[in-house]
Amino acid sequence: MWTRRSFMTLPALAVAPLAQAQFRVDISGVGARQFPIAIAPFRDEAGRTQQVSAIVRADLERSGQFRGVDAGSAALDESARPAFTDWRGRGADALVTGSLMRLADGRVDVRFRLWDTVKGQDLGGEAAAVAEADLRLAAHRIADFVYEKLTGERGVFATRIAYVTKVGPRYTLWVADSDGEGAQVALASPEPIISPAWAPDGNELAYVSFETRKPVVYSQDILSGRRRPIASFKGSNSAPAWSPDGRQLAVVLTREGLSQIYLMNRNGENLRRVTTSSAIDTEPAFSPDGSTLYFVSDRGGSPQIYRMSAAGGNPERVTFNGSYNISPAISPDGRWMAFVGRDGGAFRLKVMELAGGAVTSLTDTQDDESPSFAPNSRLIVYATRAGGRNVLMTTTLDGKIKATLASSRGDVREPVWGPYTS
Template sequence: MAGLQNAALAQFRVEVSGVGLTQVPISIAPFKGQSGSIQKISAIVQADLERSGQFRTVNASHGALDETSLPDLSVFRQAGSDALVSGSVTTLSDGRLDVRFRLWDVVKAQDLGGQSFAVAAADARLAAHRVADYVYEKLTGDKGAFSTRIAYVTKSGQRHQLWVADSDGENAQSALASPEPIISPAWSPDGNQLAYVSFESRKPVIYVHNVGSGKRRLIANFKGSNSAPAWSPDGKTLAVTLSRDGGSQLFLLSAAGGEPRRLIQSNSIDTEPVFSPDGRSIFFVSDRGGSPQIYKVGVNGQGVERVTFTGTYNISPAISQDGRWMAYISRLGGAFKLHLMEIDSGNVRALSDTSADESPSFAPNSKLVVYATQFQGKEALMTTTLDGKVKARLNGQNGDIREPHWGPFLN
C-alpha cells in the first residue's frame, strides 16, 4: 500500500486521570480565529500539557487575547496561574494556516517569547503540538515530545493494520493492511522507517518500511522464524531473533540486508533485543535461568549480565533515551503489569493497576511511557508518567489495539 491513508475510524479520545505531585498551573486562552476550525489549537495544547503530568489547567475570566496582546497578568495571578499562553490562527491566501503564540510567566510578569508556524490546513494538529513542545521546554527545561509520532497495530476481524499517528493517537494513517498478523513495529532512529514482522507469507518475516513513500524491503526471511527487530542508535544495524539454527537466538543484521551475525552462542531461548542508547549493549529476554528474565550483553556478544531479579517472569524491555530507566512487563500471579527500573540502582516500581499490560515504549524525551493494556474488556493504549501518577487513555474506536512504539524526535 503506497504512502499513508487517512482513517477516521482510527481516531482516539484522550482521557487523563490522576494528579502529579508538582504541576505547573497554566492558563491557555482560546486562540483568536480558531472558532471556525475543526481543530481547536488551544484545546490540543491543553490536552498535550495535561497528558504530560507536568501541568494543570487554570481557567480565568479575561477579554480577547492573541500573541500581540499585553494581558493583565494580575487576573491570571489571582486565579492561581503561573503561566499564560495566548495566540491566533489566520488562514493565508494560499490556504495555509498561520499559527502564532506567546508564552507569559505570570508570576514574574515576563514575556517568555513565542513562535509562528505556517502550515497546511491538514497540519493544524502538528502546529498545536509544536506550541505545546515550546511551552513544555520553556517551563520544565526538558524537550517536549508532543510533535513526535507513535506506531501501533490493530486487529479488526481478520484485518490487521499498522498505523502511524500523532503522539496523542490522533491523525492516524494506515501504513499497511494485511489479512495476516503484523507485529513488533520499531521506528528507525531517523523516524523515516519502520521495521516490523509480517506473517503474510505464512511465517514470520521482517520488513523495513519507508513511512513517507510506502515502499518496503524484505530484510530477513531465513529458515524458521524471523522476529523482534530492534534498531541500533546509528540506524545501520538491526538486532533480530532468528530460529534458522534451531531455537530462538539473537543475531545482528545490516539494515541493508545480507548475512546475519550470531550475537551469543546459547542453548536458551533468547529474544526481544533492544539496544542501549549508547549502542554498546543489547538488553534481551532469556530463559537461561529457568524462567524468562531480562539480561544485557555487549554488542560484541561478551559479558552477559542478568538485569531483573524481582519476580519470576520479566519480558519486553524498553530503555529510555537518557539511559536511566528500563520499562518492562512482569507477571505477578496471573497479571501482567508494567514496571519501571532505575537501571543504576536496580530499584523497581509498578506503574499500572491493570493486569494485561504489554509492549512498553518510552517517549524520546524519556518522560512518558506508552503501552498496550486491556481496559474495560478492550485493548487500548495508555501513557503514564514515570511515577505512575498521571495516565492518559488513548481509546481506539475500532478493533483491538496493541504493540505501540514511540518514534524519535524529528528534525
C-alpha cells in the same frame, strides 16, 4: 519566528488512509508537583477543523508536568498584554494566548505568546503560516515550545507513534501523532503484523508480517511506502530492534534451532549470531550508546531480562524480582528500563532505575504489554486491557499521571514511540 524546519509538514504516508483512527484522551491522576498554566482560547479558532488551544492544553496535561487552569471562554490573542494580577488570582503561573487568521493563499497564520504571570514577563512567541490540515501539528509545536521554555527539556508532542490494530480478522499498522490522533495506514493485512520498530531517523519502520504464512521481518520507508524483506530465513524471523546509529538491526531467528539473537546490517547482509544458548533468547533492545544488548531469556528456568555486550560475550542477569519479566525498553537517556513483570496472575508495567536497580510498579491493571519510551525519556506508551479490549495508555515514570487513548477501532496493541526527526 518559527523556522521553516520547525513547521515542516511530516511526510504523508504513501498508502493513503482508508480511514483515520480517532482517539479520546482521558487523563487521570495527580502529580506531586505540577506547573499551573492557562491556555486561553485563540482568537478566531472557533469553527476551525482543529481547536489549537485545546490540543495544546491536552498535550501539556498529558505530560504530567502541567495542571490546566480554567481560562474561561474569552478568546485572547498574542498582541495584548494580559492583566497579570487577574491571571494570578485564577491560580495560573503562566498563560498562553494566540490567534489564527486565514491568508489569501488559503493557509492559516498561527501566532502565540507565552507569559509568565508571576513575574509579568513575556517569555516569547512565534508565528507560522500552515495549511489547514497542519493545524494539529502546529498545536503540537506550540506545546513543545511551552514545555521546553518552562521545564528546560525538549517536548515530544510533535513526534509520532506506531501501533497495530486488529478488527475482526484484519490487522493494520498505523502511524499517528503522539496523542494517537491523525492516524494513517502504513500496512493492512489479513495476516498478523507484530513488533513495529522505528529507525533512529524516523524514516523507516521495521516490523514482522505473517503475509507469507511465516514470520518475516520487513523494513518500510515511511515517505515512499517502499518495503523490503530484510530477514526471511528458514524458520521464524522476529523481534527487530534498530541500533542507535541505524546501521544494523538485531533480530531473533530460529534458523539453527531455538530462538537466538543475531545482528545484521540494515540491508539484511552480514548476519552474525550474538547469543549461543540452549534456551530461548528473544526481545533484544539496544542501550542508547549501542554498546549493550538487553534481551529476554529463560536460560535460568523462567523468562528474565539479561544484558550483554552487543559484540557478544557473557550475559548478565538484570531482573531478579518475580519469576516472569519480559519486554525490556531502555530510555533514550539510558537511566531507566521499562518492562512487564508478572505479579500473581497479572502482567504489569514496571520501571527499573538502571544505576541502582530499584524497581517501581506503575500500574494496577492486569494485561500490560509492549512499553516504549518517549524520546525525552519522560513518558512511556504501552498497551493494556480495559473494558474487555486492548487500548493504548501513556504514563509518567512515577505512574501518577496516565492518559488513556481509547480507540474506536477494535483492539490496539504493540505501540512504539518514534524518535525526534528534527
